[in-house]
Amino acid sequence: MSDLVSRGAARVEWIRSRMPLLARTRAEFAASRPFAGHRIGMSLHLEPKTAVLLETLAAGGADIVATGNHGSTQDDIVAFLRSQGMEVHGTRDDSLDQHHANVAAVAAARPDILLDNGADLAALAAADPWPIVGGTEETTSGGLRLRDELEGRIPFPVIVINDSRLKAIGENRHAVGQSVVESFMRITNLMIPGRRFVVAGYGWCGSGVAHYLRALGGKVAVVEVDELKAFEAAMDGFRVGSLDDLAEWGEVFITATGHPGVLTEAFFRRVADGAVLANCGHFPWEIDVAALRAYSSGATQLDDAIERIDLPDGRHVILIADGRMFNLAGREPKGNSLESMDLGFLLQSLSLERVATDPGSLVPGAQPVPDDIDREIARRMLAAMAAHR
Template identity: 60%
Template sequence: MSALLEQGLNRVDWIRSRMALLARVRKDFATSQPFKGKTIGVSLHLEPKTAVLIETLAAGGARIVGTGNYGSTQDDVVAALRHWGMTMYGQREIGWDEHLGNVRKVVEHQPDILLDNGADLVALAVEMGVADKIIGGTEETTSGDDRLRADFAGKVPFPVIVINDSPLKQIVENKHAVGQGNVESIMRMTNLMINGRRFVMVGYGWCGRGMAQYIRSFGGQVAVVEKDPIKQLEAVMDGFRVGTLDALAPWGQFFCTATARERVVGSAAFAKMPDGAILANSGHFPTEIDTDALRSDAKSVRKLGSMIEEFTMQDGRKLILLTEGRMIELAGVEAKGNSIEAMDLGFMLQSLSLERVATRPKSLALGPQAVPVDINRTIAAAMVADFAPDA
C-alpha cells in the first residue's frame, strides 16, 4: 500500500467515525438499495468528508463516476476512492481546461443521476445533448443555482434539488461552518491576528453573515458591502457598518468576497486599498476577485508562500492575494473544509435528496428547486436529537 493511499484511508476513517447522521443513512441504504443499477456522476470537492458521502451512495447500490472541483482536490482521498473501485478523475495541481476535460469524462459515462457542485455537470450534459437521458440530480451551491436559473432556464429537462436552498444548510453549514472555517483559514494561512483589524465583507448572504459574525467574535472590525437593501438593513441591525466598496476600500485591511458574482472587486477598488491590504475569496468560483485585472494593474508579482502572492502596484503599494482567488477554505495549504458535524448534516441532505430523485422523480418539478420540506424536517429532528437530546 502506498503512503498516499494509507494516508487517505486513515483520514477518511477518522471522519467517518464522527459522521453519525450519514452512518444511519448508509445502514438504511445498504438494505433499501435506492440506487441499484444506476450511475451517479459526481463533481464535488474531493476531501475526506465527501468521500464518506460517496461511499454512502455506493452502499445504496450506486456506481460512482466523479471528479473533483478545480483547485480543491486532495490526492490522498482520490487514491482512497479509487482503491474502493470508484472511477475518479482529477488531482490537485491541474489547470482549468484539464478540470473541464475531467468533467466531460464524467458526462461521457452517461450517468443516470448527477451530484453537481457549480453546475459544471449539468452545463456539459446540456451542451453535449445528453440531458434528456438523466433522471435528475442535486446542486450543492448558490453559484450553481444562479447558473442554472440564469444560463440554463428552461433547458434542464430533469429535476435538480438545490441543497443550498435548505434552511438547514444555510444556518448550520453556511453561516456557522463556512463562516468559522473561512476565518480560521485566513488566520492559519497568514499567521496574523484578527483582533482590531478592519475587514470589508463583500456580500451578506449566509456565508457572509457567518464570516462577519466570527470575525467580530475574534475582535475584528467589520464593514459590509451589499447591494440588497434588505440585507443591508439586516447588517445594520446586526451592528455592522454598511457602505459601498468605493467608500470602504481606503478603510479596509482585509477584503473577503462571498457573493457568487463575478468580478465584484476590481481595479477601481484595488486603486484605493491601503498598502498591505489582503484579499480572500469564499465563493465557489475563483472569479469574484478580478485577478486578471490585479495582475494587469500590478508592476510586479512575487510569491510569498505556496498560497500567498504579493502584488506591487504602480504607486508602490503592495496588495496580498490568498489562494490565487480560489475558495479560501478548500484551496489553502492543509485545507480542512467545513466542520465534520456541519457536513454530516449537509450530506444527509444530499443523500436523502438523491434518494428522492432516484425513487420518486415524478414527484419533483423539472429544473432547480428547493429541498422537499419533509426531508428538511426529518434531518432537523435527527440533528437536534444528536446535539440536544433533551429538546
C-alpha cells in the same frame, strides 16, 4: 497499500467515525439499495468528508464516477477512493483546463444522476443532452447558474441543496463562518482582534463570516447591493458601505457573493496598501485576478497560498489562494466542520434518494429541498446533538 492510499484511508476513517447521521443512512441505504442500476456523476470538492458521502451512495448501489473542483482536490483521498473501485478523476495540481477535462470525463460516462457543485455537469448536459433522471446542486453559485444561464435548458429536476434553510443555518452561516475565519488565521498567521475586515456579501455565508470575525475581535464592515440584506447587516450592528467607501479603510477584504467581478480594477486603484484579498465563494471569479495581474507591476509568490502583487504606484496587495475558495483551496485545507457536513451531506443523500426513487414528485429545473426532507434531517440533527449533552 501505497502510502497515499494509507493516508487517505486513515483520514477518512477519522471523519467517518464523527459523521453519525451518514452512518445511519449508509446502513439504511445498504438495506434499501435506492441507487441500484444508477450511475451517479459527481463534481464536488474531493476531500475526506466527500469520501464518506460517496461511500454512503455506493452502499445504496450507486456506480460512481467523480471529479473534484479546481484547486481543492486532495490526492490521498483520490487514491483512497480509487482503491475502493470508484472511477475518480483529478489531482490537486490540475490546471483549469485539466479540471474542465475532468468534468467532461465524468459527463462522458453518461451518469443518469448528477451530484453537481457550480452546475458544471448540468451545463454540459444542457449542451449535449443524454438521459438523466435528475440531480442535486450544492452551491449558491450553481443555483444562480441554473436559474440564469441555464434557465429553461434543464429538462430534469435539480434539487438545490443550498436553498435549504437547514443547510443555510448549519453549514453556510456557522460552518463556513468558522472555517473561513480559521483558514484566514492559519494561512496568514495574522491576528484578528482590532483588524479591519470588509465582507462583500451578506447572504448566509457572508453573514456567518462577519459574525465570527466580530466574535474574535475584528472590526467588520459589510458591502451588500441588496437593500434588505444591507439593512439586516446594519441592524446586526455592522458598518455598511460601498467598496468605494471602504477601499481605503479595510485591511482584509473577503468576498462571499456568488457573483463575478466584485473586486475589479477600479477597486485595485483605490485599495489600501498591504490589503489582503480573499474569496470564499465557489467560483474564482469574485476577485478579478486577471485584471489585478494586468494592472500590477510584478508579483512574488511568498508561499503556496500567499502572493504579493505589486501595484504601479508603489502599493501592494496580498492575494490568498489565487482568488479561489481559500478555506478549501488554501494551505492545509480543512473546509467546513464535520458536524455541519454530516448534516449537509445527509441533505445530499436523501435528496438524491428522492431523485432516484420518486422523480415524478419533482419538477424540471432548479428547486428547493423538499420540506419533508429538511424537517426529517432537523429532527435527526437535534437528536444527535442531544446525545452529546
